Amino acid sequence: MLLCDFHIHTNYSDGSVELRKTIDLFGQAGFDVIAITDHVVNGESYYGKVANRFRFSVNEKNFGAYFSHIHEEAKRAWDKYGLLVLPGVEITKSSLSSDQSAHVLLIDIKTFISATWDLEKIFLEAKKQEALIIACHPHHTSELMVIDTLYLWNNREKYARYIDAWEIANRDDVFNVISLKKYPYIAGSDFHRVRHLYSWKTMLNCEKEVAAVKQCIRYNRGVAITLFRNGVPS
Amino acid sequence: MEIFWIISGLTILGLIGFGLQILAVRSYTETTRKPGEERDSVGTFPPISILKPLSGLDDNLFDNLESFCRQDYPKYEILCSIQDSNDPAYRVIQKVKEKFPEKEISILVERCNDGLNPKVNNMLPAYRHARYPYILISDSNVMVDRDYLRKNIQLMDNSKIGLVTNLIKGVGSKTIGSLFENLHLNSFILGNVCFLKKFLDISCVVGKSMLMRRCDLEAIGGLRAFKDVLAEDHFIGEKIRERGQELILSSYMISNVNEYWGLKRFLNRHLRWGKMRWKILGYKYFTELIGNPVLLSLSSLLFEGPSKRALIFIASVSLAKGVGDFYIGGKIKAQLHPLAYLLSPMKDLLMGLVWFMSIANDTVVWRGKRYLIGENTALFPCPQKGIWTWRYRLVDRIRARVA
Numbered sequence: 001m002l003l004c005d006f007h008i009h010t011n012y013s014d015g016s017v018e019l020r021k022t023i024d025l026f027g028q029a030g031f032d033v034i035a036i037t038d039h040v041v042n043g044e045s046y047y048g049k050v051a052n053r054f055r056f057s058v059n060e061k062n063f064g065a066y067f068s069h070i071h072e073e074a075k076r077a078w079d080k081y082g083l084l085v086l087p088g089v090e091i092t093k094s095s096l097s098s099d100q101s102a103h104v105l106l107i108d109i110k111t112f113i114s115a116t117w118d119l120e121k122i123f124l125e126a127k128k129q130e131a132l133i134i135a136c137h138p139h140h141t142s143e144l145m146v147i148d149t150l151y152l153w154n155n156r157e158k159y160a161r162y163i164d165a166w167e168i169a170n171r172d173d174v175f176n177v178i179s180l181k182k183y184p185y186i187a188g189s190d191f192h193r194v195r196h197l198y199s200w201k202t203m204l205n206c207e208k209e210v211a212a213v214k215q216c217i218r219y220n221r222g223v224a225i226t227l228f229r230n231g232v233p234s
Numbered sequence: 235m236e237i238f239w240i241i242s243g244l245t246i247l248g249l250i251g252f253g254l255q256i257l258a259v260r261s262y263t264e265t266t267r268k269p270g271e272e273r274d275s276v277g278t279f280p281p282i283s284i285l286k287p288l289s290g291l292d293d294n295l296f297d298n299l300e301s302f303c304r305q306d307y308p309k310y311e312i313l314c315s316i317q318d319s320n321d322p323a324y325r326v327i328q329k330v331k332e333k334f335p336e337k338e339i340s341i342l343v344e345r346c347n348d349g350l351n352p353k354v355n356n357m358l359p360a361y362r363h364a365r366y367p368y369i370l371i372s373d374s375n376v377m378v379d380r381d382y383l384r385k386n387i388q389l390m391d392n393s394k395i396g397l398v399t400n401l402i403k404g405v406g407s408k409t410i411g412s413l414f415e416n417l418h419l420n421s422f423i424l425g426n427v428c429f430l431k432k433f434l435d436i437s438c439v440v441g442k443s444m445l446m447r448r449c450d451l452e453a454i455g456g457l458r459a460f461k462d463v464l465a466e467d468h469f470i471g472e473k474i475r476e477r478g479q480e481l482i483l484s485s486y487m488i489s490n491v492n493e494y495w496g497l498k499r500f501l502n503r504h505l506r507w508g509k510m511r512w513k514i515l516g517y518k519y520f521t522e523l524i525g526n527p528v529l530l531s532l533s534s535l536l537f538e539g540p541s542k543r544a545l546i547f548i549a550s551v552s553l554a555k556g557v558g559d560f561y562i563g564g565k566i567k568a569q570l571h572p573l574a575y576l577l578s579p580m581k582d583l584l585m586g587l588v589w590f591m592s593i594a595n596d597t598v599v600w601r602g603k604r605y606l607i608g609e610n611t612a613l614f615p616c617p618q619k620g621i622w623t624w625r626y627r628l629v630d631r632i633r634a635r636v637a
Contacts, residue, residue, distance in 0.1 A: 003325060028296040030325030081296060082329055194409070194494045230290045230322055 001203040001224065002032035004213070006107055007090070007136060007170070007188025012066050013038035014056040015192045023073050025197060027081030033204070033213055035107045036070050037088040042115040047094040058089060063112040084208050090136065091115045091122055094147065102151035104163075105134035105188075108210060119152075123162035132214050134186060135159075135166045139175040153177070164218050169200035169225050184220035189228075201228045237537040238544070241530060245551055248527035255425030256558055258432035262401060262485045263565050281309040282383060282445075283364035285371050287356035288316045288323040289601060292375040294406065294491035295326050302372070303334040307383040311338035313360035319343045323374070349461020350613035352601045353441075361457045369451055371467075373442040376402070377489045385486045386445050396450050396479025397471055400443040401427060401487045403566045411495035413574055414581045418504065419490060420568050421559045421578070422585065426525070427483065437481035441467030443488055450474060464598065464611035465510045487566060501588060506600060508592030513611045522589060527551050528579045529586035552579035 009015035010022045017025065019036065026034050041048040041057035051057040058066050067087055074085035088107035092115055095101050104122065106113060109131040113122055126133050138153040152159055160183065168178040168185035178185050187200035205222030206212040216222055284302060292298065302312055314327045324343070331339045344359040357371065368387070389398045401424060404416030430436040444467060451457065454473035460466035471481050512519045523530070531551035538544040560575040562568075597616055598605050604616040 028294055028326070029291050030296070030322060030329055082332065228322065 001205050001222075002208055002213070003030065003226075003228070004033040004186075004202045004204055005031060005189050005191065006033075006035040006037070006086075006088070006132075006134065006186055006202060007105060007167070008034055008036050008191040009038055009090070010036060012058055012062075012069075013041075013090075014051075017194060019069055019073055022191070023077045023083070023085060025194065027077055027083045029197060031081075031083055032208055033084045033086070035086040035088045035105070037090045037105050037107065038066065039092045040089045040113065040115045041092045041094065044116055045093075045095050047096075048092075048115070051092075057092070060112050060114065082208070084210070084213070086210065086213075088131070089113065093119070093151070094149070096147065098148035098150045099154060100151055101147055101149040103136045103149045104152070105132070105136050107132040107134065108214065119159065120162075123159070127162070130214075132217055133162055133164045134188075134217075135163050136188065137170040137173070137175075137190065138166055139177050141170065141173045143173075156181070164214075165220065169227075171196060171199045174200070184217070184223075185225070186217055186223065187225035198229050199227070201226050238534055241534045241537070242547065244524055245527045245530040245547075248524045248530055249551065249554055251429070251525055252425065252527060252555065252558055254433060255421075255429045256562060258428035259425055259562050260565055261432060262428045262483075263487070279308050279384070279387060280368050281311070281366035282307070282368040282370050282387070283360075283366040283448075284310060284312045285357050285360040285364065285369060286312055286314045286374055287353050287360070288314055288327060288374045289321065289352070289356060291322045291326070292491070293412070293493040293495070294377065295323060295374060296330065298374060298377045298491060299327060299330045300333070301377045301379070301382075303330060303337050303339070304380055305378075305383045306380045307387075309366075310383060311340065311364075311366060313340050313342060313363055315342045315344065315356050315358075315360035317343075317345050317356055348458065350605060350615065351461055351463060351466055352603070354457055354461045354466050357457055358461070364448065367448050369446050369448050371441065371444040371446075373490075375490055375492070376442050377491050382486065382488065386443075386484055389482050389484055390445065390447070394478075394480050395482055396446065396474035396477065397439065398445040398482045398484050399437070399440045399467075399471070400484045402440055402442055402490045403487050403568055404492050405489045405569055406491045406493040407570060407574065408493045409495060410577075411497045411500040412492040413570070413577060414497070414584065415492045415495050415500045415503070416568065416570060417559060417574070417578050417581050418500075418585060419492075420563055420566060420570075422525070424566070425562065431483045437471065437475075437483050439467045439471030439481060442490060444470065446470075446474070450477070450479065453477065462613050464506075464600075464605070464607055464613055465514060468510075468514060469610070501584070502599065504585065504588045505591055506598050508588050509596075509598055509607055510611050512592050513607055513609065519593070523586075526582055526586050526589070528555050528582035529589075532583065532586075555579055555582060 010019040038058045041051040043052050070087040077083040077085045086108050088105055091104040093102045106126045110129045113125050135152045137149055140148050165184040165186045166178045167188055168175055169187035171190045186202040189196045189199040203224040203226050204216045206216035316324055327341055342359045346355045346358050348358055349355055386398050404419035407413035407416045427438045430438055460469055463469055475481055528551055531548045534544045556575045556578045559578045563570050596607050598607055606614040606616050
């Protein structure tokens with residue numbers, strides 16, 4: 001089975017590791033498929049303004065450079081490690097209320113999608129680009145300093161039809177509500193720092209090709225999650 | 235007053251020792267190779283079996299393994315042994331094997347519990363499968379250049395030479411733990427290994443790279459004979475020396491890549507190594523204190539208080555140590571940022587603490603298991619029952635709670 005992580009940030013947004021080193025880190029650890037998903041933050045909110053001010057967000061201006069850098073690194077990763085790297089973003093609609101906050105991963109996108117658009121427009125544009133749509137950390141997390149992103153879960157009747165998979169596990173958290181609702185699932189590390197390498201991951205039983213990976217997640221067959229750890233427990 | 239001068243004297247003695255270490259490192263790095271006949275035809279390069287014990291993901295593991303697949307050497311096999319196919323290193327070595335289908339790479343998955351030393355346990359299946367007359371024990375966290383095998387085998391040019399080991403340098407610091415680790419490898423470890431060889435003709439065997447003839451290893455009982463000691467590398471060297479064979483410390487430097495170590499891992503490793511040296515050296519271990527001039531200079535505060543004289547003395551010694559480490563780093567191309575050497579005195583202070591802790595108890599935690607260490611680093615299982623083990627269990631409990 002392919003060892004995958006579809007939720008990875010670099011220093012293009014608020015990750016602490018640069019893109020090349022991030023790819024090397026996953027390549028050296030024997031991963032098969034990863035997606036680079038830096039934040040695209042809605043610039044209207046207070047949070048978004050701060051993120052854009054301090055360059056913690058990919059925006060329309062630097063998206064081209066971000067995208068071509070990922071492609072360049074993806075080629076190197078494939079040649080060196082046999083690692084498939086997919087370009088993506090995390091659409092970040094954050095507000096001070098957890099009920100109004102929503103984060104969505106768009107994987108294998110082709111052009112820039114703005115976080116200022118309403119969610120339906122974002123989903124339709126992502127579908128047009130044949131991107132995967134993943135609802136990330138959709139329920140309460142154990143992170144004390146982070147505002148939960150509950151909007152998609154609270155409005156699941158409206159949005160579930162657009163979403164290809166929900167994160168059933170994110171870093172150290174497991175969201176059993178996804179299982180109870182029998183929604184399609186994946187797991188991701190929400191990688192920001194090196195130590196996040198050791199966290200929940202997705203295993204896929206498919207060929208190591210972009211189309212096969214996307215199909216496997218959409219059909220949600222041959223998908224498993226694993227808690228990736230190093231060494232023996234003490 | 236007098237105590238201050240005694241401490242100053244000991245510190246200056248330590249600095250002189252450090253100066254000699256720098257000279258020894260310089261002399262080693264400027265030596266190209268030991269005189270010996272160049273081997274230039276395929277027939278003169280005997281086939282080598284490389285034993286690679288793997289356990290968990292080392293930093294840079296893929297590149298480390300790849301560097302052994304890119305050796306400019308006519309015939310060799312790489313035997314990667316691993317205790318469990320669920321170990322994350324298993325996927326990495328599989329990928330490397332797929333990338334180099336033309337290379338003789340074997341992956342041996344076998345849970346071997348013959349002894350107490352987990353590294354030897356891990357290597358025993360590989361040793362059984364080794365086919366060639368030369369055995370190279372190589373840790374998974376080392377990276378080498380293409381001519382590594384060629385250069386090392388050239389040193390085994392007669393039967394009097396029983397073992398070739400290499401100098402190591404720490405590279406690739408990206409966290410404070412790995413920075414301390416690399417600073418320590420590049421100053422204390424490298425300096426002492428070179429000093430002992432250069433001035434006292436004592437060869438320290440570095441377990442990260444040991445090249446031997448299989449027949450010599452068999453003659454000392456094979457790897458199995460070292461399954462219950464912590465310092466298997468040291469005792470392999472000792473047994474070979476007892477047979478009247480020479481140990482060669484090659485000036486060929488190999489890289490130990492430490493990128494993302496935490497402070498805890500750094501301390502744990504050196505606590506283990508410290509206990510190992512304490513058990514091997516006995517009271518000679520106290521001479522290591524003189525090898526830590528920063529700690530010695532700081533001890534003047536205990537007797538003198540924060541006087542101007544004491545503070546100037548500490549600052550001067552720290553500066554001298556930092557500059558010395560910087561010089562060694564430059565000589566061995568350690569690729570550390572110059573500002574990193576400002577932390578060198580702090581690392582020395584931490585190592586002083588580790589020095590004291592090493593003699594404080596007789597247990598060691600290695601790869602998740604606790605062992606008791608006896609004379610000559612003999613390992614014993616740490617009893618789980620009995621009133622006297624309460625302190626180990628208490629410490630483990632507290633650590634688990636904190637985690």
